Amino acid sequence: MDKPAMSTEGPTRPYFLERSQVACSRCALGSLCLPRKLDPESTRQFENIVNKSRPIQPGEHIYRAGDKFQSIAAVRAGCFKSYVINKSGEEQVLGFYLPGEIIGFDAIHEKVHKANVVALDTSSICGLHFDSVAEMSRQLPRLQDELFRIMSSQISELEANAADLSAEERIARLLCSLAARFASRGYSSSEFNLSMSRRDIASHLRLATETISRVLARFQGAGIIKVNRKKVNILNVDKLKELARRDTY
Amino acid sequence: MDKPAMSTEGPTRPYFLERSQVACSRCALGSLCLPRKLDPESTRQFENIVNKSRPIQPGEHIYRAGDKFQSIAAVRAGCFKSYVINKSGEEQVLGFYLPGEIIGFDAIHEKVHKANVVALDTSSICGLHFDSVAEMSRQLPRLQDELFRIMSSQISELEANAADLSAEERIARLLCSLAARFASRGYSSSEFNLSMSRRDIASHLRLATETISRVLARFQGAGIIKVNRKKVNILNVDKLKELARRDTY
DNA sequence: CGGCAAATTGACTCCACTCAAAGGAGGTGG
């Protein structure tokens, strides 16, 4: 596979600011994030349990495997990856997280983080003490629904990724997934930046770094995308979707 | 990969009996199933929303991809597999479910089942109307905890299965997983039956059927297991765990 | 400018897949 990787170490500064005036109601992610279904009054209530972080630098970790689990995190800006280190010392990337997505649901059951989570860009998060969220969700059915909904979609997504796909299919899928996620966040779905390295992509998709390069080159040769380093242009979405499709019925 | 597979079709009989006297409190799965953390009074309350099924025959489906989602199912006895059909018409097995395990969490978010779920042995289930469970869990914090816990562990498990493993590692892992799950159900962890076919195992592990045969033969040759058709004996657990291990830290 | 990591490209290898065939095991009907 590949050798270990970057990991800005060193003593950690606290991430969270003094209880500042978060305002989910005025957050650009309103329609994507956890409180999206809440009415204004419930949203105000919800804001009381949200901890806004300072900016987090690329390479800075917000969770380490083994850390005690207390909070889930909503990405407010930037991009994160989660990963574990396997017995050969290699990094295995589990997933990427964009603004509005929630990190940490895999840690609830053992009350311990199993994965490391690191910023890939300058980012920020909202920390949510899980017990408080759970408790509040007992009073706010729509919040509870949302929690179940998000966890369910993570399960469903992970199941879909378990499929046995070729390198081209997997890469096409990732590009489609990112395009769709950027689109729903109001960004261009046809031109975007890959915050993650080729190695990260490779590890996430269970491929070799070289294979990512080669397949992206092949896609470019076929006129499906244009790629230059981190910048990706999708020239032929239909073709890309075609390559990524796995109809199930 | 492999050609499609068995699938007892035909008109479906209803699965659930007239509201019968379920008694979670006296169920052998008490300590494994959803209500395991509830006190006696709450358990009684919980029993009111449980629908016990008639026996379900091997090959009989309890969910079909596309079905409207209303209920999750707790396996009471037997064994199930969930699967989808991909664009090549091949079956992709997503998972196996043993008694006490809960099926259907991947369907909450879209309110539609994405996977087919079929009995591999003569089995039975308890149907749980999801909205009722969710509502009740707002009154019973321990039930809500349990729901979050189970979903979280499914996420965590799926993430672990995303790792890039060799055929031997994957098969060793599955055997270890089954052994552990049988053990926690009070069965022997060193001798058990594989309810699923080699093809099912292959599909689940993203391997060819022949590879399953070959690796099992290799494990047997190495004195790690003894396998005869569906019957598996684990002779050297430590070696098997060694093969399966993926330390993460 | 120099040093280094990321990305790309090429040559070769190998693990798991495919194709093919032969044994079981279980079920059905005469």
Add this chain to the structure above:
DNA sequence: CCACCTCCTTTGAGTGGAGTCAATTTGCCG
């Protein structure tokens, strides 16, 4: 009760897609 059929499993032989190894190019940052 046996013949027959079908599906599952096993085993062998050969192939191929992605990995490995290695060298080069590119971009970035001090």
